[in-house]
Amino acid sequence: MWEFCQTDGSLDLFGWLVTARISIFIEVIDMITPTTQFTSTSTMGVYEPIHQISMWDDTFGGTISPNTDVCIITQADAKLDDKCEYASDRSLEPAEDNQTAKSIRDKVQRRLAQNREAARKSRLRKKAYVQQLETSRLKLAQLELELERARHQGLLIGGATANMGLCGNVNSGIAAFEMEYGHWMEEQQRKNSDLRNVLQSPIADVELRLLVEDVLEHYCNLFRMKRDASRADAFYLVFGMWRTPVEQFFLWIGGFQPSELISVVMPQLENLTDQQLAEVRNLQHSCQQAEDALSQGMEKLRQTLAQSITTLAAGAGSYSSQVVSTMEKLESLESFVQQADHLREQTLRRMSCILTMRQAAKGLLAFGEYFQRLRALGSLWAASPRKFA
Amino acid sequence: MHYQTESWNSDHKPTKSSSSSVITDPLAHIERLASDNAVVIFSMSTCCMCHAIKRLFCGMGVNPTVYELDEDPISGKEIEKALILLMGVSSVPVVFIGGKLVGAMDRVLASHINGTLVPLLKQAGALWL
Numbered sequence: 001m002w003e004f005c006q007t008d009g010s011l012d013l014f015g016w017l018v019t020a021r022i023s024i025f026i027e028v029i030d031m032i033t034p035t036t037q038f039t040s041t042s043t044m045g046v047y048e049p050i051h052q053i054s055m056w057d058d059t060f061g062g063t064i065s066p067n068t069d070v071c072i073i074t075q076a077d078a079k080l081d082d083k084c085e086y087a088s089d090r091s092l093e094p095a096e097d098n099q100t101a102k103s104i105r106d107k108v109q110r111r112l113a114q115n116r117e118a119a120r121k122s123r124l125r126k127k128a129y130v131q132q133l134e135t136s137r138l139k140l141a142q143l144e145l146e147l148e149r150a151r152h153q154g155l156l157i158g159g160a161t162a163n164m165g166l167c168g169n170v171n172s173g174i175a176a177f178e179m180e181y182g183h184w185m186e187e188q189q190r191k192n193s194d195l196r197n198v199l200q201s202p203i204a205d206v207e208l209r210l211l212v213e214d215v216l217e218h219y220c221n222l223f224r225m226k227r228d229a230s231r232a233d234a235f236y237l238v239f240g241m242w243r244t245p246v247e248q249f250f251l252w253i254g255g256f257q258p259s260e261l262i263s264v265v266m267p268q269l270e271n272l273t274d275q276q277l278a279e280v281r282n283l284q285h286s287c288q289q290a291e292d293a294l295s296q297g298m299e300k301l302r303q304t305l306a307q308s309i310t311t312l313a314a315g316a317g318s319y320s321s322q323v324v325s326t327m328e329k330l331e332s333l334e335s336f337v338q339q340a341d342h343l344r345e346q347t348l349r350r351m352s353c354i355l356t357m358r359q360a361a362k363g364l365l366a367f368g369e370y371f372q373r374l375r376a377l378g379s380l381w382a383a384s385p386r387k388f389a
Numbered sequence: 390m391h392y393q394t395e396s397w398n399s400d401h402k403p404t405k406s407s408s409s410s411v412i413t414d415p416l417a418h419i420e421r422l423a424s425d426n427a428v429v430i431f432s433m434s435t436c437c438m439c440h441a442i443k444r445l446f447c448g449m450g451v452n453p454t455v456y457e458l459d460e461d462p463i464s465g466k467e468i469e470k471a472l473i474l475l476m477g478v479s480s481v482p483v484v485f486i487g488g489k490l491v492g493a494m495d496r497v498l499a500s501h502i503n504g505t506l507v508p509l510l511k512q513a514g515a516l517w518l
Contacts, residue, residue: 273392279504286501289448297441304437335438335494342495346502 005359138376141383145244146178150223173232180225180244184218185375188368191215195365199311199358208357215364223341226254234333244378252295253340258347259287261367264350269359280352283347290343305329390447392455393422418464420448423485427515428453431472431483434460438494439482445497449507450513452483489514 099387131232198211230237237254240247250256271385272280308326421428428446433440434457446453458465458481472480476493484491486509491497500506509517 061512282504283502286504289445290498290501292448293441293445296444297437300440301437329437332437336441337439339441339494339498343498343502346499350502350504 011302109293114299142244142375142379145379145382173229173238174241177225177229177232181222182243184222184225187218189372191218192365192368192372195361195368199365205357208361212352212357212360212364215368216348216352220345223345226341227338230254230334230337234331236268237337238333244375244382245376247374250374252291253298254337255340255344256371257291258344259284259291261344261347262287262351265363269355269363272355272359276354280351283294283350283354287343287347294336294339296341298368300330301332301336390443390453390455392457413502415467416475418480419468420472421474422456423490424488426454427487427513428510429485430455431458431468431481432456433458433481436481440498442482442484442494445501449510449516450518451510453515457496486515 191211194211195215198208226237236242240251240254249287250260252260266280305326307320308329312322312326351363355363385387402514419431430439430442430446430453432443432455443455452467456468458469461468469480472483475490476483479493483493484497491500491506491509497506500509507516511518
């Protein structure tokens with residue numbers, strides 16, 4: 001039995017009551033359920049007596065709930081004090097009284113079930129908390145990377161005095177885009193979850209269509225954001241400067257490559273008819289042709305720019321016609337970014353036309369998850385120490 | 390791909406006066422040029438998007454007729470202005486198939502992705518397969 005330190009009279013009474021209750025309780029429990037958890041009282045943790053107190057309290061008509069985290073001892077203290085008279089009387093009878101034994105048995109069963117439920121909920125809460133921690137850790141890695149990049153850019157702006165004005169203008173439009181992109185990514189994750197949940201249950205095509213349309217519209221929002229940002233700095237868009245280096249590795253003119261999207265999504269889809277397969281193959285072929293055309297246009301842009309630069313007269317002023325015409329060529333990059341995004345949008349829409357609603361939802365989910373994983377990998381790579389650093 | 394340079398001025402007299410327009414009705418002129426061939430592209434030699442659109446058609450096995458507006462000293466500017474009126478934004482590239490206006494790069498890409506470009510080309514006799 002436990003030793004209770006005598007700090008004041010009530011605690012001592014409580015100590016007596018606890019020991020008395022435990023011995024009776026064990027007798028009762030031994031009669032009902034020969035479980036191992038109640039046999040060795042000396043090894044019980046502090047948590048146990050709180051349960052038992054509340055069980056006893058309930059037996060005596062108390063209102064302490066088994067799940068409260070506050071120190072119940074003081075509460076039980078007060079209540080037990082009030083009932084100690086009654087309790088001491090009752091303590092002598094229960095083993096011999098079948099009616100009481102039965103009610104105790106019922107209450108014990110109920111309390112065990114509540115404990116199980118509480119434990120289950122606790123496990124779920126823990127799981128959710130751990131998942132949240134994991135997400136936060138990745139986010140932290142991402143933020144650190146962005147901070148590093150911003151610091152680096154800050155250094156450059158400070159150093160390059162000639163470009164100060166230009167950089168100032170550019171950054172406001174780009175800063176707005178980066179912030180909006182953060183929100184967009186969060187929303188995208190929510191939509192991915194929606195898709196995942198919806199696909200696990202039977203749902204009418206009509207409702208699926210709404211969700212699919214919503215997800216497609218969300219991608220269109222991204223393309224609109226990129227269009228606005230490309231006016232501020234098309235080069236920023238082309239190189240996907242808001243993305244991690246690993247993501248940038250896969251970029252085609254500032255975003256995903258449509259024909260590659262189809263290759264990623266197709267293995268995740270099932271039950272495609274022959275016609276659907278043929279249409280998807282045609283779509284992929286058309287995408288490749290369009291991508292080649294735009295890539296060749298970009299190559300031509302590079303060549304004409306290179307020529308332009310070599311013919312730029314040494315010491316030409318900022319506003320000389322040569323420089324102006326070269327700057328105009330640079331501006332045409334914006335139209336390539338826009339056409340590339342346009343191609344992406346058209347491909348997404350066409351895929352959702354070829355596929356059934358359920359297939360389209362699955363495809364969009366596969367696509368969304370692919371990008372989430374890619375971004376997570378990018379963040380992880382950016383945050384992890386290099387072997388030979 | 391074949392480039393038209395002098396033949397497209399053959400149906401009207403070049404005037405020396407620079408104040409009056411060279412072509413009386415630029416849009417009708419464009420229409421006329423467009424209906425002469427299966428696939429007609431109005432382009433500029435310095436425009437890289439025009440280069441992209443040319444590569445797209447060549448990659449599909451089409452042989453488009455290309456008018457480089459910056460290489461036509463006489464009516465190039467007029468046609469460019471008329472195209473801006475027609476298209477609203479930029480002048481080139483603009484594509485006509487079977488005499489009918491298809492549009493700029495975005496329309497061409499959209500019709501290729503949704504599968505309507507190839508039938509249109511076949512109908513105009515630009516593609517045989």
